Amino acid sequence: MSRQHWLLFALALFCGYWLNSWAVPLFDLDEGAFSEATREMFARGNFLMTYLDGEPRYDKPILIYWLQAASVALLGWSEFALRLPSMIAASLWAWAVYRFTREVGGGSHEKGLFAAGSLALSLIPGLIGHAATADALLNLLLALSLLDLWRWIEHPRRLVLLRVYLWIGLGLLTKGPVAVALPVMVMLPFAALYGRWREGLKAAFFVPGWLLALAVFLPWAVLLTLRDGGEFFRHFLLDHNVSRYSDTMESHGGHLWYYAAFLPLIVLPFSAWLVPALASAKRWKSEPLTGYLLVWFGGVFLLFSTSATQLPHYLLYGCTPLFVLFGLHHEAITRRWLALLPAAIFLVLLLALPSLLPLFPPPEHRLYERGLVALIQATVTPGYYLACGGALLLLLVTAFRPGLPAWQATLRAGLAVAIAAWGGVLPLLANGQQWPVKLAGLKAKELGLPAVAYRIHMPSFSVYREAETPHRTPVSGELAFTRVDRLEDLQTEVARPLVVEYQAGGIVLVRVE
Structure with missing residues (x-):
């Protein structure tokens, strides 16, 4: 090269x-669960099996936890x-x-x-x-x-x-x-x-x-x-x-068409290359490699399209062959505007996102979602517009650069999308969803009181609190980590005064008197 x-x-x-x-906190549920399970391995001195908030965790075998444990042992938490x-x-x-x-x-x-x-x-x-x-x-x-x-x-x-x-x-x-x-x-x-x-x-x-x-x-x-x-x-x-x-x-239920609809988003901004990649199927008889790659993708696609549990990343098991086909047919698309269109649409939507959020408010009774969205709206920073606007500018420069092949232009568009997604959108989502959880965990650690999670499953709270957080109704003298839309039920169950120790977005940390 x-x-x-x-x-x-x-x-x-x-x-x-x-x-x-x-730069961003752990995202729940998955990042929080894996990270807390790793933390509890150290706390228990047990590196054979994993626990999550004191309960055995049966989701995955051990290798990723060992690798995370090695990483934090080397670099710190x-x-x-x-x-x-x-x-x-x-x-x-x-x-x-x-x-x-x-x-x-x-x-x-x-x-x-x-x-x-x-x-x-x-x-x-x-x-x-x-x-x-x-x-x-x-x-x-x-x-x-x-x-x-x-x-x-x-x-x-x-x-x-x-x-x-x-x-x-x-x-x-x-x-x-x-x-x-x-x-x-x-x-x-x-x-x-x-x-x-x-x-x-x-x-x-x-x-x-x-x-x-x-x-x-x-x-x-x-x-x-x-x-x-x-x-x-x-x-x-x-x-x-x-x-x-x-x-x-x-x-996480789904439909037969779920992955067909989601596939262009999975490979965004390279969605246009799905056409030549899948069209290569017509040459399967004469090209065994093409057949092998498409059998790989097609088998995963059909398997998970008929599964009762569907998540976008499941299809990734079959996407490696698609990316190989993208490479083998990298010159199949010559019209630069067609190759760059998915990235352009995505970046324009991201740039407009802060203005669009007020147009689609969550229903009045969805207190958690309303708090989350309100916090996102309140924490839109110039950095967000810089990341998304800069990405769009990079795309425009790429689009009008003479002599640049469509495949090279799309790689540069991919850089623009990544800058906007991970430099702009990820911190913004963290502002609404995860910073309140992290700060609640740090506050609970500072207070030093026993804490429980009440009808909420966001285990990154335990990571930042550096302690297991049982899932049950709190008693007098304990902290309760919960959502704002659970407070009324919590008050009814404990029948004691609740003192708010921390609240932001849809998250609240209360102390039971």
């Missing part, structure tokens, strides 16, 4: 995954340290996509750059790259396993297949069965379509690979089972895998 392309790649990684990661494993994993994910696309693209650095840059600068990959959760790590490991699986299909080498199983073993430690299910779900239909059963069976029954994967996963699993009698795996497998597919969890 030229020096200019290296600079563009580095900027894409920084703006897409690292920008402002140090901060949002940046808790997010660092995700930022590194996301950056490695983009690097893996760059290398693979360059390899299969005839050694083209431009194809690799566009594939990796579009991954780093797309909206939802950027979101999980910023988040102190397991998602970036999982997507890295899924990508590594399936990209190496293709390398093995093309050039069967024992070392490459062993790598596939190493990634699977680490994936089991990160998320569990999906690390095995996804490669199987891709390899089976691919083998059927192209008559590659020999390769499929050899990969599936590669005993040294299974031994390696189990050597990675089993030591923790066995020690944990000896400690808790198998409770983790009973809850994890049934509640957080089988039930997540068959039953709606945490109010």
Whole structure:
């Protein structure tokens, strides 16, 4: 790659995954839950199993917690340290996509750059790259396993297949069965379509690979089972895998069309490249790689479109092949205005957002939402307009720069979107939703009184309070962390005077007399 392309790649990684990661509080629910579980590992001296506010946490296996623990042990407790494993994993994910696309693209650095840059600068990959959760790590490991699986299909080498199983073993430690299910779900239909059963069976029954994967996963699993009698795996497998597919969890239900509608937003501002990427399906017979990539994407798309629990980032398990296809077809779109249109619409909407919020106020009875929106409106700073306006200016300069290919222009548009999203919108959302929680937690720590969470689940409060926060009704002398729309019910239940110790937005911290 030229020096200019290296600079563009580095900027894409920084703006897409690292920008402002140090400046905003943890976001609930997920960041707060992962971070508090990591904090409680240190507090309990137990690094085999996780707890959340004193209760066993069965959501995920252990690897991301170990990585977060290592990060905070090295750097100290901060949002940046808790997010660092995700930022590194996301950056490695983009690097893996760059290398693979360059390899299969005839050694083209431009194809690799566009594939990796579009991954780093797309909206939802950027979101999980910023988040102190397991998602970036999982997507890295899924990508590594399936990209190496293709390398093995093309050039069967024992070392490459062993790598596939190493990634699977680490994936089991990160998320569990999906690390095995996804490669199987891709390899089976691919083998059927192209008559590659020999390769499929050899990969599936590669005993040294299974031994390696189990050597990675089993030591923790066995020690944990000896400690808790198998409770983790009973809850994890049934509640957080089988039930997540068959039953709606945490109010995240959806429809068959959910991911079709959401896909352009997931890859924004590279939405225009969905057309040539998906249109490449017409060449599947003559291009096995195209077929492999589309089977990968299509299998994930169909699986989660029929799931009872749907979240935008689930589709990311199948988006790595889309970004590879973006790179392979980076010159398919030549009309610059068409390529830049999604970014332009998005940035104009962001710039107008503070003016639009008063036009759509939450209903009168939604006190929490009204408080949150009011605080957002009250804390719009010149920095927001600087980030969004500067991003729009960058887009305009890009749009009118002569001789710039559409794919390079869109990478620059991606930088503009990332600057606006992570430099402008993220701090603004934090002002309304998360700063009140952080400040309430710090206030509770300062007061030094016992505290409970009353009908609210925002575990970052416990992170900042540096103590477990049981979920129950408070008694006299305790602090209650809750939402403003729960105060009336709280007053009825305790039947004692409540003293407000802190209140902002939709969050309130009260002391029961």
